[in-house]
Amino acid sequence: MKKLFYLLIALLVSPIVFAQQHYSSGYGNISVAPNYQVNMLVEAQKNANAKKHTTHGFRVQIIQESSREEVRKQKALLLKKFPSLRAYEVYEQPFFKLRVGDYSNRFDAFKALNDLKSTFPVSFIVSDKVNISEL
Numbered sequence: 330m331k332k333l334f335y336l337l338i339a340l341l342v343s344p345i346v347f348a349q350q351h352y353s354s355g356y357g358n359i360s361v362a363p364n365y366q367v368n369m370l371v372e373a374q375k376n377a378n379a380k381k382h383t384t385h386g387f388r389v390q391i392i393q394e395s396s397r398e399e400v401r402k403q404k405a406l407l408l409k410k411f412p413s414l415r416a417y418e419v420y421e422q423p424f425f426k427l428r429v430g431d432y433s434n435r436f437d438a439f440k441a442l443n444d445l446k447s448t449f450p451v452s453f454i455v456s457d458k459v460n461i462s463e464l
Contacts, residue, residue, distance in 0.1 A: 386459030387438035388428040431459035
Protein backbone atom coordinates (compact mmCIF):
# COMPACT_ATOMS: atom_id res chain seq x y z
CA MET A 330 0.00 0.00 0.00
CA LYS A 331 2.86 2.35 0.87
CA LYS A 332 4.61 1.67 -2.43
CA LEU A 333 1.42 2.37 -4.36
CA PHE A 334 0.99 5.66 -2.52
CA TYR A 335 4.57 6.78 -3.30
CA LEU A 336 4.19 5.74 -6.93
CA LEU A 337 0.97 7.75 -7.24
CA ILE A 338 2.64 10.82 -5.67
CA ALA A 339 5.64 10.49 -8.01
CA LEU A 340 3.39 10.26 -11.06
CA LEU A 341 1.38 13.31 -10.01
CA VAL A 342 4.35 15.48 -9.04
CA SER A 343 6.72 14.72 -11.95
CA PRO A 344 4.76 16.63 -14.63
CA ILE A 345 4.59 19.66 -12.36
CA VAL A 346 8.32 19.58 -11.72
CA PHE A 347 9.21 19.21 -15.39
CA ALA A 348 6.74 21.90 -16.37
CA GLN A 349 9.01 24.44 -14.69
CA GLN A 350 11.80 23.83 -17.19
CA HIS A 351 11.85 25.82 -20.38
CA TYR A 352 14.05 24.65 -23.18
CA SER A 353 15.18 27.34 -25.57
CA SER A 354 18.02 27.57 -28.00
CA GLY A 355 18.54 31.32 -27.40
CA TYR A 356 18.70 33.57 -24.42
CA GLY A 357 16.14 36.30 -23.78
CA ASN A 358 16.75 39.80 -22.53
CA ILE A 359 15.10 41.13 -19.44
CA SER A 360 15.02 44.82 -18.75
CA VAL A 361 13.91 46.26 -15.45
CA ALA A 362 12.77 49.86 -15.44
CA PRO A 363 13.44 51.65 -12.14
CA ASN A 364 10.37 52.96 -10.39
CA TYR A 365 10.93 56.43 -8.96
CA GLN A 366 8.20 55.89 -6.33
CA VAL A 367 10.14 52.98 -4.84
CA ASN A 368 13.26 55.15 -4.67
CA MET A 369 11.25 57.87 -2.92
CA LEU A 370 9.98 55.35 -0.34
CA VAL A 371 13.49 54.05 0.29
CA GLU A 372 14.78 57.59 0.84
CA ALA A 373 11.87 58.37 3.17
CA GLN A 374 12.69 55.27 5.24
CA LYS A 375 16.37 56.25 5.39
CA ASN A 376 15.44 59.72 6.66
CA ALA A 377 13.07 58.27 9.27
CA ASN A 378 15.79 55.91 10.52
CA ALA A 379 18.30 58.77 10.71
CA LYS A 380 15.95 60.70 13.03
CA LYS A 381 15.51 57.70 15.30
CA HIS A 382 17.26 58.24 18.63
CA THR A 383 16.49 54.95 20.39
CA THR A 384 17.02 51.28 19.73
CA HIS A 385 16.49 47.97 21.49
CA GLY A 386 18.96 47.39 24.30
CA PHE A 387 19.33 46.72 28.00
CA ARG A 388 19.35 48.64 31.27
CA VAL A 389 19.81 47.70 34.91
CA GLN A 390 16.72 48.24 37.02
CA ILE A 391 17.62 49.38 40.52
CA ILE A 392 14.26 49.75 42.23
CA GLN A 393 10.53 49.47 41.59
CA GLU A 394 8.29 51.36 44.04
CA SER A 395 4.86 52.92 44.16
CA SER A 396 6.41 55.99 45.79
CA ARG A 397 8.17 58.51 43.57
CA GLU A 398 10.00 59.96 46.58
CA GLU A 399 11.64 56.60 47.38
CA VAL A 400 12.80 56.27 43.78
CA ARG A 401 14.29 59.76 43.89
CA LYS A 402 16.13 58.96 47.15
CA GLN A 403 17.64 55.87 45.55
CA LYS A 404 18.55 57.91 42.47
CA ALA A 405 20.43 60.42 44.63
CA LEU A 406 22.30 57.57 46.32
CA LEU A 407 23.07 56.00 42.95
CA LEU A 408 24.43 59.22 41.46
CA LYS A 409 26.50 59.85 44.59
CA LYS A 410 28.17 56.41 44.43
CA PHE A 411 28.23 56.03 40.63
CA PRO A 412 28.37 59.52 39.07
CA SER A 413 29.34 58.23 35.62
CA LEU A 414 26.12 56.24 35.18
CA ARG A 415 23.08 57.74 33.52
CA ALA A 416 19.86 57.22 35.51
CA TYR A 417 16.30 57.12 34.17
CA GLU A 418 13.07 57.38 36.12
CA VAL A 419 10.32 55.40 34.43
CA TYR A 420 6.64 55.28 35.31
CA GLU A 421 4.76 52.14 34.30
CA GLN A 422 1.47 52.08 36.09
CA PRO A 423 1.32 51.58 39.06
CA PHE A 424 5.09 51.66 39.72
CA PHE A 425 7.94 54.12 39.47
CA LYS A 426 11.16 52.46 38.37
CA LEU A 427 14.77 53.53 38.45
CA ARG A 428 16.91 52.22 35.61
CA VAL A 429 20.52 52.94 34.70
CA GLY A 430 22.71 52.67 31.63
CA ASP A 431 22.33 52.28 27.89
CA TYR A 432 23.75 48.91 26.89
CA SER A 433 23.58 47.37 23.44
CA ASN A 434 24.02 43.83 24.74
CA ARG A 435 23.26 41.85 27.87
CA PHE A 436 26.95 41.21 28.60
CA ASP A 437 27.73 44.92 29.09
CA ALA A 438 24.63 45.30 31.25
CA PHE A 439 25.77 42.31 33.32
CA LYS A 440 29.13 43.95 34.00
CA ALA A 441 27.35 47.05 35.30
CA LEU A 442 24.97 44.88 37.32
CA ASN A 443 27.91 43.24 39.12
CA ASP A 444 29.21 46.68 40.12
CA LEU A 445 25.78 47.79 41.34
CA LYS A 446 24.88 44.62 43.28
CA SER A 447 26.95 45.64 46.31
CA THR A 448 24.89 48.80 46.82
CA PHE A 449 21.60 47.70 45.26
CA PRO A 450 21.20 43.95 45.89
CA VAL A 451 17.75 43.63 44.27
CA SER A 452 18.81 45.15 40.93
CA PHE A 453 18.42 43.17 37.71
CA ILE A 454 18.73 43.50 33.92
CA VAL A 455 15.72 44.56 31.82
CA SER A 456 15.15 44.92 28.12
CA ASP A 457 14.37 48.52 27.20
CA LYS A 458 14.66 51.19 24.54
CA VAL A 459 18.08 52.80 24.93
CA ASN A 460 19.57 56.01 23.56
CA ILE A 461 21.73 55.46 20.49
CA SER A 462 23.94 58.45 21.31
CA GLU A 463 24.97 56.80 24.60
CA LEU A 464 26.12 53.50 23.05
